[in-house]
Amino acid sequence: MIYRQYGTTGKKVSLLGFGGMRFGHIDDPEVCVRMMLKAAEGGVTYFDTAPGYFETKSESVFGKGLAELRRRNLPYYVATKTFKTTESDIRREIEAQLKRLDVDAIDFYHIWCITNLENWQARKKDGILETFRKLKDQGLIRHICVSSHLVRDEIGQLLMEGVFEGVLFGYSAYNFQTREAAFNAIRAKKLGAVVMNPLGGGIIPQHPELFGFLKPNPEASVVAEALRFLWDHEDISVTLVGFKEESDVADALAAIEGYKPRTQAELAAVKSRASASFEGVCTGCAYCDDCPQEIPIPRFMESYNQKLLNDQPGTNVILNRLKNHWQIDPHKAADCVECGQCEQACTQHIDIIERLKLITSAVKSAS
Ligand code: SF4
Numbered sequence: 001m002i003y004r005q006y007g008t009t010g011k012k013v014s015l016l017g018f019g020g021m022r023f024g025h026i027d028d029p030e031v032c033v034r035m036m037l038k039a040a041e042g043g044v045t046y047f048d049t050a051p052g053y054f055e056t057k058s059e060s061v062f063g064k065g066l067a068e069l070r071r072r073n074l075p076y077y078v079a080t081k082t083f084k085t086t087e088s089d090i091r092r093e094i095e096a097q098l099k100r101l102d103v104d105a106i107d108f109y110h111i112w113c114i115t116n117l118e119n120w121q122a123r124k125k126d127g128i129l130e131t132f133r134k135l136k137d138q139g140l141i142r143h144i145c146v147s148s149h150l151v152r153d154e155i156g157q158l159l160m161e162g163v164f165e166g167v168l169f170g171y172s173a174y175n176f177q178t179r180e181a182a183f184n185a186i187r188a189k190k191l192g193a194v195v196m197n198p199l200g201g202g203i204i205p206q207h208p209e210l211f212g213f214l215k216p217n218p219e220a221s222v223v224a225e226a227l228r229f230l231w232d233h234e235d236i237s238v239t240l241v242g243f244k245e246e247s248d249v250a251d252a253l254a255a256i257e258g259y260k261p262r263t264q265a266e267l268a269a270v271k272s273r274a275s276a277s278f279e280g281v282c283t284g285c286a287y288c289d290d291c292p293q294e295i296p297i298p299r300f301m302e303s304y305n306q307k308l309l310n311d312q313p314g315t316n317v318i319l320n321r322l323k324n325h326w327q328i329d330p331h332k333a334a335d336c337v338e339c340g341q342c343e344q345a346c347t348q349h350i351d352i353i354e355r356l357k358l359i360t361s362a363v364k365s366a367s
């Protein structure tokens with residue numbers, strides 16, 4: 001196992017982290033505990049869950065798993081999150097979490113899922129930062145962290161708050177161009193960086209041809225290379241993998257044991273091959289993001305990617321992505337006046353206007 005510093009906390013954490021969001025047998029705690037044990041025996045020390053994973057069942061099985069790790073003197077850090085914003089709600093939540101997790105304190109406690117900066121300002125108004133500081137002073141949490149779906153410079157604005165010790169965000173060979181700017185703030189503030197969705201939510205293994213730019217030779221495994229792509233990134237402290245089956249834990253441990261680092265120059269060469277491979281697929285570069293109608297085009301096009309790449313028929317996948325992931329009203333697509341400015345700027349030559357029209361018709365048929 002490889003261990004890296006988590007920001008300036010003084011803690012070294014395993015580069016491979018255990019994500020508790022995908023357990024395939026959540027109603028069989030014995031299996032879940034066995035998976036955690038196997039990971040810990042392989043050197044994993046970072047275990048991440050959240051109250052929303054399987055309606056708190058993930059935290060409950062984590063409680064059993066962590067107790068077993070303690071019995072066996074296996075070291076670990078536990079991370080979880082809260083979506084609550086007021087002090088009274090957060091206190092009620094953390095009390096229940098400490099019980100479920102069967103610990104006295106949470107190592108890395110996250111303000112959960114900042115989807116846009118307005119949402120962040122609203123949570124700040126509710127006093128969330130003061131509450132987190134109090135929880136830390138009282139020893140209930142050890143480090144103040146945040147998890148985010150923000151993109152490009154927005155995530156930098158969030159991280160420059162100065163209160164955070166670490167950040168959790170989605171980053172992979174699929175979306176690295178949208179999220180790379182986060183690392184400027186991570187370096188500036190010396191934060192721990194935990195990345196999730198290392199396989200782009202399944203998109204990478206489903207489309208090995210699209211991600212062929214990762215592979216040094218045709219025989220290489222696209223999954224192993226997608227993980228290597230993250231492990232090569234020197235600013236990443238932990239790569240979270242959400243394990244479904246016991247065999248997934250074994251596979252990930254084998255991958256990190258066999259990991260052969262590349263130089264930063266070699267990694268840059270891999271990244272430079274991505275755009276050509278992604279022709280027709282939005283990379284989130286945001287060159288189009290100056291729409292006179294204020295349509296957030298990169299988010300619309302990323303949602304369209306889900307239809308192209310997620311192998312789900314129909315257009316609901318686009319609408320779900322817009323509403324649930326990006327929290328955007330899909331009706332906004334209808335505001336397009338077809339000025340063509342965005343298509344001229346698009347590096348991937350995407351027919352943005354056509355895609356917005358399709359989204360508008362999907363909205364109409366869904367209502
Ligand atoms: S074509 Fe439509 S989406 Fe593109 S910039 Fe013009 S108004 Fe905005």
Ligand code: SF4
Pocket residue numbers: 281282283284285286287288289297298301345346347348349350352
């Ligand atoms: S310019 Fe094209 S590839 Fe870049 S974010 Fe806009 S739609 Fe996506």
